[in-house]
Amino acid sequence: MRGARLRAAVLEATIARIESVGIEDTRIADIAQMAGIHETSIYRRWKTRPRLLVDALLTHTERSVPVPDTGSVRQDLIDFFTDLAAFVSTPTGAAFVRGTVVSETDPEVEAARREFWTERISKAGVILDRGRSRGEVADGTDPELVLFTLGGLLHIYVTHIGAPLPEATVVNAVDLVLDGMKAGAPSAG
Amino acid sequence: MRGARLRAAVLEATIARIESVGIEDTRIADIAQMAGIHETSIYRRWKTRPRLLVDALLTHTERSVPVPDTGSVRQDLIDFFTDLAAFVSTPTGAAFVRGTVVSETDPEVEAARREFWTERISKAGVILDRGRSRGEVADGTDPELVLFTLGGLLHIYVTHIGAPLPEATVVNAVDLVLDGMKAGAPSAG
DNA sequence: CGGTTATCGCAAGTCGACTTGCGTTAGGAG
DNA sequence: CTCCTAACGCAAGTCGACTTGCGATAACCG
Known part of the structure; x- marks a missing residue:
C-alpha cells in the first residue's frame, strides 16, 4: 500500500x-x-491532525453542491440553505464546520477552509444573479453579503448555539433578507 | 496563595x-x-485548558456591553455591531470567538459560551423592542433571528474568512436586514 | 527486467495536556 | 487560640500528537 x-x-x-x-x-x-x-x-x-481531518472532510464533501434553479430567488435561497442546514446538522457536517475552526493559525487549513466556503458562496451567487436579471433583486445588492449573512446564521447556530435550527428559521431568515432586496423596496443598499 | x-x-x-x-x-x-x-x-x-481560557476570557470581557439608544433602530444596530466587530477584531476578541469554538463537546464550555452569547443577544433585543414601539420595526419581527443573523455575519468572518471586515459591511448588513423589517415592507415574517 | 528514489515501516523519543496518591497548610468554625 | 477540612504542593505517571533516524521496498523510468 x-x-x-x-x-x-x-x-x-x-x-x-x-x-x-x-x-x-x-x-x-x-x-x-x-x-x-x-x-x-x-x-x-x-503533518498535523487538523490537516488530515480537513482533507478527509473536504474530499468527502466535494461532490454535491446543488444550486437550485426554481425560477424564484426566494425558493432557490430556501432550498440552498435548507440543504446546507441539513448538511451542517449531520455529524460530518458539524465536524467540518467546527473542525475547520479548530485549526486556528494553520495557514494550510486556513486556505482550504477559505477555498471551501468561497467556492460555495460564489456558486450560490448565480442565484442572486438570476434573480437580479429577473427583476426580483435590486441592482445594488451584494450577493456575497447576502450569502455570508445567511451562511453566518447557520454557522453561528452550529458553533455557538448547538441547537438543530428549525426549518422555519431558514425560511424566516430568507424572507428577512429578501424583503430588503426586492426591487420595489425603499432603501436597499 | x-x-x-x-x-x-x-x-x-x-x-x-x-x-x-x-x-x-x-x-x-x-x-x-x-x-x-x-x-x-x-x-x-x-479541569481542562479550554475551561480555563474561557473563564479567563469571560471574566476579562464581562464588563462593557453597551447597548446604544440613539432613537433610531438603524443607528443602534450599526453602533452595536460596529462595537462588536471591533471587539471581535482584537486578539482577545478573536481568541474568544474562536476559543469558544475549540471547546467542542465540553458541556461546561458549551454552557458558558451559550450564556455569553444569549446574554448579549437578549440585551441587544431591547434595540428591536424600542424600534417596534416606535413603529420602525414590523410587529412580526423576531429579534433573535435578526440579532443572530447579524452576529453570524461577524462570526463567519472571524472564523472562516479571517479578513478584518470593513465598517461598510456592517452598515450594509444592517440595511439589508432592516429593509425587511420596516412596517411598510410587504411580507416581513 | 534491472536500477533508482521517493515513500513507507519501525523504533525510540519529545512535549504538553491531564490524572492520581499522599503529605502539608491555609483559613474559617468554634 | 486550637482544631478541622478543603485546598494546595509535589512527584510520578498516562495518553495522544508529533518528530527523527534508519533500514526496507514499492513503483515509475528506462
Whole structure:
C-alpha cells in the first residue's frame, strides 16, 4: 500500500472513524490501524491532525453542491440553505464546520477552509444573479453579503448555539433578507 | 496563595499570556509559573485548558456591553455591531470567538459560551423592542433571528474568512436586514 | 527486467495536556 | 487560640500528537 491507494485508504478510514466515534475521539493511531498502514505515514503526508481531518472532510464533501434553479430567488435561497442546514446538522457536517475552526493559525487549513466556503458562496451567487436579471433583486445588492449573512446564521447556530435550527428559521431568515432586496423596496443598499 | 486570590492570579496570568504569546502558545505550565502556583491547582479547579481560557476570557470581557439608544433602530444596530466587530477584531476578541469554538463537546464550555452569547443577544433585543414601539420595526419581527443573523455575519468572518471586515459591511448588513423589517415592507415574517 | 528514489515501516523519543496518591497548610468554625 | 477540612504542593505517571533516524521496498523510468 503506497501513494494514491494509501491516501484513499487513510481518507476513507478517517471518515469512517469520524462517523462512528465522532471527530473528538478520532485518533490518528486508530486511523492508521484501520487503514492498515503505519502512523508515521500519516504524519509525513499530512503533518498535523487538523490537516488530515480537513482533507478527509473536504474530499468527502466535494461532490454535491446543488444550486437550485426554481425560477424564484426566494425558493432557490430556501432550498440552498435548507440543504446546507441539513448538511451542517449531520455529524460530518458539524465536524467540518467546527473542525475547520479548530485549526486556528494553520495557514494550510486556513486556505482550504477559505477555498471551501468561497467556492460555495460564489456558486450560490448565480442565484442572486438570476434573480437580479429577473427583476426580483435590486441592482445594488451584494450577493456575497447576502450569502455570508445567511451562511453566518447557520454557522453561528452550529458553533455557538448547538441547537438543530428549525426549518422555519431558514425560511424566516430568507424572507428577512429578501424583503430588503426586492426591487420595489425603499432603501436597499 | 489560595482560594479567591489564587483564582484571580491565575486568571490574570492567563490573560497576560494570551495577549503576549497568543492563545495557541499559552501553556498551563507557564500560567502556573507566572501566577506563582502549582500546575495541579489549575487542573483541579478548572479541569481542562479550554475551561480555563474561557473563564479567563469571560471574566476579562464581562464588563462593557453597551447597548446604544440613539432613537433610531438603524443607528443602534450599526453602533452595536460596529462595537462588536471591533471587539471581535482584537486578539482577545478573536481568541474568544474562536476559543469558544475549540471547546467542542465540553458541556461546561458549551454552557458558558451559550450564556455569553444569549446574554448579549437578549440585551441587544431591547434595540428591536424600542424600534417596534416606535413603529420602525414590523410587529412580526423576531429579534433573535435578526440579532443572530447579524452576529453570524461577524462570526463567519472571524472564523472562516479571517479578513478584518470593513465598517461598510456592517452598515450594509444592517440595511439589508432592516429593509425587511420596516412596517411598510410587504411580507416581513 | 534491472536500477533508482521517493515513500513507507519501525523504533525510540519529545512535549504538553491531564490524572492520581499522599503529605502539608491555609483559613474559617468554634 | 486550637482544631478541622478543603485546598494546595509535589512527584510520578498516562495518553495522544508529533518528530527523527534508519533500514526496507514499492513503483515509475528506462
